[in-house]
Amino acid sequence: MSYELLLAGILVVALVAYSVTAGADFGGGVWDLLAFGPRARAQREMIARAVAPIWEANHVWLIFVIVVLFVCFTPVYAVIGTALHIPLTLMLFGIVLRGAAFAFRSYHYGPKQFYWDAVFAISSLVTPVALGMCVGAVASGAIDADVDGTVRSDFFSSWLAPFPVSVGAFTLIEFSFLAACYLTLEAEHEALREDFRLRAIGSGILTAVLGWLAFALAYQGAPLIFAGIAGNVMLIAGISVVALSAVGALFARKYRLAQILAISQVSLVVLGWANAQFPYLVVPDLTVHNAHASDAVMEGALAVLAIGSVVLVPSFVYLYAVFKGWRQQG
Amino acid sequence: MSDLLAARSQMAMSLGFHILFAAVGIGMPLLMVIAEGLYLRTKDPVYLLLAKKWSKGTAVLFAIGAVSGTVLSFELGLLWPKFMAQYGSVIGMPFSMEGFAFFLEAIFLGIYMYGWKRVPAIVHLLSGVAVLFSGIFSGLFVICANGFMNTPAGFRIEDGKIVDIDPWAAMFNPAALAEGLHMTTAAFLSVAFLVAGIHAFMLLKDSKNPFHRAALGIALAVAAPMSVLQGATGHMAGETVGETQPVKLAAMEAHWETERWAPFRIGGWPDVERQETRYAIEIPGLMSFLSYGDPNAEVKGLKDFPKELHPPVPVVHVSFQIMIGAGVFMMAVAGMGVALGLWKRKLPDSPWFLKAVILASPMGMIAIEAGWVVTEVGRQPWIIQGVLKTADAVTPMPGLWAPFLAFSLLYLFLGATVVVLMINLVKHSPTFDENEA
Numbered sequence: 001m002s003y004e005l006l007l008a009g010i011l012v013v014a015l016v017a018y019s020v021t022a023g024a025d026f027g028g029g030v031w032d033l034l035a036f037g038p039r040a041r042a043q044r045e046m047i048a049r050a051v052a053p054i055w056e057a058n059h060v061w062l063i064f065v066i067v068v069l070f071v072c073f074t075p076v077y078a079v080i081g082t083a084l085h086i087p088l089t090l091m092l093f094g095i096v097l098r099g100a101a102f103a104f105r106s107y108h109y110g111p112k113q114f115y116w117d118a119v120f121a122i123s124s125l126v127t128p129v130a131l132g133m134c135v136g137a138v139a140s141g142a143i144d145a146d147v148d149g150t151v152r153s154d155f156f157s158s159w160l161a162p163f164p165v166s167v168g169a170f171t172l173i174e175f176s177f178l179a180a181c182y183l184t185l186e187a188e189h190e191a192l193r194e195d196f197r198l199r200a201i202g203s204g205i206l207t208a209v210l211g212w213l214a215f216a217l218a219y220q221g222a223p224l225i226f227a228g229i230a231g232n233v234m235l236i237a238g239i240s241v242v243a244l245s246a247v248g249a250l251f252a253r254k255y256r257l258a259q260i261l262a263i264s265q266v267s268l269v270v271l272g273w274a275n276a277q278f279p280y281l282v283v284p285d286l287t288v289h290n291a292h293a294s295d296a297v298m299e300g301a302l303a304v305l306a307i308g309s310v311v312l313v314p315s316f317v318y319l320y321a322v323f324k325g326w327r328q329q330g
Numbered sequence: 331m332s333d334l335l336a337a338r339s340q341m342a343m344s345l346g347f348h349i350l351f352a353a354v355g356i357g358m359p360l361l362m363v364i365a366e367g368l369y370l371r372t373k374d375p376v377y378l379l380l381a382k383k384w385s386k387g388t389a390v391l392f393a394i395g396a397v398s399g400t401v402l403s404f405e406l407g408l409l410w411p412k413f414m415a416q417y418g419s420v421i422g423m424p425f426s427m428e429g430f431a432f433f434l435e436a437i438f439l440g441i442y443m444y445g446w447k448r449v450p451a452i453v454h455l456l457s458g459v460a461v462l463f464s465g466i467f468s469g470l471f472v473i474c475a476n477g478f479m480n481t482p483a484g485f486r487i488e489d490g491k492i493v494d495i496d497p498w499a500a501m502f503n504p505a506a507l508a509e510g511l512h513m514t515t516a517a518f519l520s521v522a523f524l525v526a527g528i529h530a531f532m533l534l535k536d537s538k539n540p541f542h543r544a545a546l547g548i549a550l551a552v553a554a555p556m557s558v559l560q561g562a563t564g565h566m567a568g569e570t571v572g573e574t575q576p577v578k579l580a581a582m583e584a585h586w587e588t589e590r591w592a593p594f595r596i597g598g599w600p601d602v603e604r605q606e607t608r609y610a611i612e613i614p615g616l617m618s619f620l621s622y623g624d625p626n627a628e629v630k631g632l633k634d635f636p637k638e639l640h641p642p643v644p645v646v647h648v649s650f651q652i653m654i655g656a657g658v659f660m661m662a663v664a665g666m667g668v669a670l671g672l673w674k675r676k677l678p679d680s681p682w683f684l685k686a687v688i689l690a691s692p693m694g695m696i697a698i699e700a701g702w703v704v705t706e707v708g709r710q711p712w713i714i715q716g717v718l719k720t721a722d723a724v725t726p727m728p729g730l731w732a733p734f735l736a737f738s739l740l741y742l743f744l745g746a747t748v749v750v751l752m753i754n755l756v757k758h759s760p761t762f763d764e765n766e767a
Contacts (some may be wrong), residue, residue, distance in 0.1 A: 054442035056396050056436040060429070066403050067429040070414065071422025078415035081407025085727045091742065092404055096397040100744050103393035104751060149415025155727060293419035293495075300497040301426050308430035312437075315460075319437045322448050 003302060004292035007072045008281075010305060011065060012274045016267045018061035020178065023171075023266065024057045027179025029098060030172065031199060031285045032117065042192055044117065047179075048106070050186045053323045055102065057316065059095070069302050075291045077282045078149035084137055085158045087130045089205070094127030125172065132171030136164030136214075139273065140222045141283040147290050165222025166214040173210050174266060177203040181262040197250055200258065204247045211239075211269070218256020224283050228276025235272045242268060334721055336730035337409045340737055342706065344402055346699055347741045355435070356469050357521025357552075358388040359462035362442075364548050366455050376540050379439050379760060380548075382446070383541075387755050389443050394737030394744060396436065409730075410694075411430060413713050413723035416492060420485050421478045423497040428471035435464040469517065470510045477506035481574045482706065509705070512563040517700065519560050520694020522553035523660055527691020528756055530600070530684040537679060537695040540759045543695065547677050548665050555612075557664040560657055565620065571620035571708075575715060576630045577639060578708040583587055584610070584647040585631050592617040592629035596652060600643045605633060607647070641710040649703040658699035663690040 028047040035043040069077040081088065097119055105116035137143060137159035144153040158164070180200035187193035218226035229235060246261035279288040292298065331339075362384045407414050438460040441453035445454060479482075484500030485492050506580035526549035529542040536542065558608040572579045579585075584607040585592060598610025615625030622629075632640055663686050670678035713720040 053440040056393065057433065057440055059400070060395065060433040060436050063400060063403055063432060064429050067425050068420075070403075070407070070418050071426050072419065074418035074422075075415050077418060078411035081404070081414070082411045082725055082727065085725065085733075088408060089733050089736075092401050094734070094738060095400055096744070099393050099397035100747070103390040104747060106389070127596050135665045147410055151411075151726070166460045169718055243663055293422070296495055297419045297422060297497050300423050304423065304426045304430070308427070310431075312430055312433055315434055321443055322445055 003295060003298035004072070004201045004288050006302065007068060007292070007298060008278075008288045011068050012045030013100065013272065014061055014064045014068065015274070016195035016270045018058070018065065018174075019063060019266050019270055020263050021058035022055070022061055023128070023175040024179040025051050025058055025183050026098070026124045026128045026172075027175035027177070028183070029121050030176040030180060030198070031183065033121030033125065034199075037195070038196060039192055043195060046183065046186055046188075046192060048102075050183060051102070052106070054319060057098075057319055059099070068301070068305075072293050072298055073281055073286075073288075073291050074293060075145075075147050075149045076286050079143065079145040079286060080134070080138065080280055082149070082151040083143045083145065083153060083155065084134050085159055087137070090128055091130035091134065091201055094123045094125075094130060098127060105197045123285075128172045128175050129168035132168035133159045133164040135171070135273070136222070137161075139167075139218075139225045139277055140164060141224060143282050145282060147286060161221055163178045163214065163217045166210065166217045166221075168213045170207070170210040171329050173203055173207050177207045178262050178266055181250070181255075181259045184250075185259060193255070197253065197255075200262075201250050203245055204243065204250065204262075208240075209241055211243075222283070224278045224280065225273065228278075229272060232272070232275070235268070235275070239265060239272065331731050331734075333728060333730040334724050336457045337724045337733045338720065340730070340734040341405060341409055341432075343734070343738055343741065344398065344405055345702060345706070347745070348398040348402055349698055350467060350633065350695055351391050351398060351704060353517040353520055353695070354388065354391045354394045355515035356462075356465040358384060358391070358525075359458055359465055360518060360552060361525060361548055362388065363455065363458040363462055364552070365544070366458060368544075368548075370451060370455060374544075376544050379541060380545055383755075383759060385443055387752060390441055390748065390751060394538070394748060396432075398741075399432070406443050407723055408733075410723045411725050413718060416718065417478075417482075417714060420492065420495050420497065420500045421475045423501040424471040424478075425473035428468055428475075429463045431468035431471060434756060435468055437460055438464065444732065451665075460463075464501065466514055469514060473510040473513050474501050474503070474645040476705070477503045477509050479712075479714050480509070480578075480709060481505040481570075482717050487717075504574050505570050508563065508567040511677050512560075512567040512701075513698075515556050515559045515563050516694065516698050519556035519660060520698055521557060523663075523687070523694045524555055524692070525549040527688045530687040530691075532756065532759060533679060534681060534684050534688075536761070539761065542560075543677055543679070546679075547675060549680070550664070550671075550687075553660070554664040557661040561661060564654075564657065566618060569622075572629075575709070577632070577635050578641065578646070578704075579621060580630060580632045580635070581641045581643045581646040581708055582650040582704060583629075584643055586632050586633050587631040588628060589631065590618065590626050590628050591615040592621075594620065595647075598647070600647050602640075602643055627673050633716075638712065639721075646704055646708045647709070651702040651705060653697045653700040656700070658695040660690050660693050660697075663687060 024078040028051050032044050032047050034211050101116045101120035101123060105113060105120060108152045140158060140161065140163055142153060142158035142161065143151065177200060180196045180203055184200060187196060215229060242261050242265045245267055246258050249258035249261055277283065280286065281288060281291055362381050363383065365377045365381040369381060438457040441449060441457040442454065442461055445457065478500055481504040483503040484496040486494045526546055527543040529549065532542045533539065533546060583595055584598055586607065591614050593612035593614045595607060595610035595612055598607045602606045610706045618627040618629050619625040621627065632643065666683060666686065667678050670683060709715055711719050711721065712724045
């Protein structure tokens, strides 16, 4: 296998990792916004407790993706930075405000609490939508660029179109579904667990609706993706079965199973997208084959990735074992 | 405002904001680990309380550092896509390492902050050590990339194409080591003084408080050796600049004529029109000596370089003076602290000394900002010295004043909130009675 294919594979793995970890943290923010009823306070506190020790580490998966693009697929980084300047800036605002608000509000200083709750929740909403729109734009084929990093298309039309917007909405709801599934396992008493069970079922169904909508819009908005997914019956069947089973598991109150199925569903969506888009990194001009760095650079990067992973993977697993260990939950 | 100026301002503002929190992310773990180590050895609960209080403040500052650092990792592409498209892969090596270092930092910080009751005491302490070292390396790697911008290495340009990329040579470029060491010691020094100043302020009102006494002791013990190292690494950095970026050195010293026995200037205002520096106190030969180890060495003056390659001399010179002044002041205060401590055999706590520490408290952070202005503005008009002009690297995106304004307001707002929060945290620090109970 050539270096560039290996690195593209690593990119996909990191995107899956980001979605199933940091994605759920953003989803948590959505449920913070939608906290209501007699247990609203308890819901918010539980979300904060669940997210606090891990969100910063989860967030680094995004940096990881950026760094691999930056180093090994440099023109892709430059083209995305230019063509998607506006949605990326929006996403950064979301990231900064979400992180800052989360840190600030852990101080509980007086009446301003409500204000930081609002900032936290709204920025948690903006970030996944902007991220999804960027993904949609990259897949749509509307970014006209050269392998030297020059962008010829404008700064709006690629991402401000029905398909990218639908991907943004889908990303938001998908992350919320994931978060709700995770939160059923964090709940300390039955009533709270039931709250998130219902939220998970609701958002699970909405995820399916938005998923089909995005798929339909891809027919016009991202023909390559549409063809790739439509031609892959196994993928559609797989995602559907897993998604239905996840909702089924929630009905049956099999929370651990529902979590595993939700993770599988999100992973399959990312893998399916990557598979449909292959070998394009930015459709239609940049591919894995024409946008990669020289062998010396990729060799170095792979060496760093290999050595780094030896330290990173056990550390990341340990973090989860300490805070999300099987013993503490469900 | 031109788009280039807006892009430069946004980058400068983002860096200037982030670097404060990045320094805290490197410096605070050392103080926390020392406090926790002292607690494990002495079992004195004051140290445990200190480690916990410090970690509480650090959690907020680290979060701001993490997100503002994310902004920077995107801004390289958002603002300077031409720079990235051409040289991103050349300087990619340190960035990929930085990715891992930052990852480990975030993981172990999570364990440190929230794992007090979940992991064994020794694992907790070691998590702190892991945060410390991943923070140090995180900083070092990023600075390797900055060193590349100052002293590009590890590639050749053939017919306008970049060939023979050697990512290791690019990473270990001539400026990397000196810059990296200088910034690492700067982070420890500035954080130690910031912390020392806060606790000195509290001790002025409550001089017997064991919590603040312990804190001041640890902070001064870190500040003292670091203030000396800071001078040494600064000297090393100066020599490297002299060898590799003579224009920058000349601008730092506001030095116009090429001459032997070049003087070191204290103060002074460079007159760019007349190409001379007025009102400076000049120490003959000292600049030649500091830069090349020989007072008779020839130092190139700005007049020897084409005018269009001069950086904005007044900005660079004044910033350099501020950095040096702040550094010397901190060294003096730290020296007094050590002398007083050795003489009286106790924590130096006389009110006048505490006041001096309070005065020195912001100096480190001021020096860091000034030092980055020297490095970055001193390299202009280049984004990569001698290779790529800043003006040629900027994004074609129009209306860049808008994101600049938006990020400025955002950071202003966050900065103000952080200050209020920290004041709040200090106000609620433990009183003497609480410790007795």
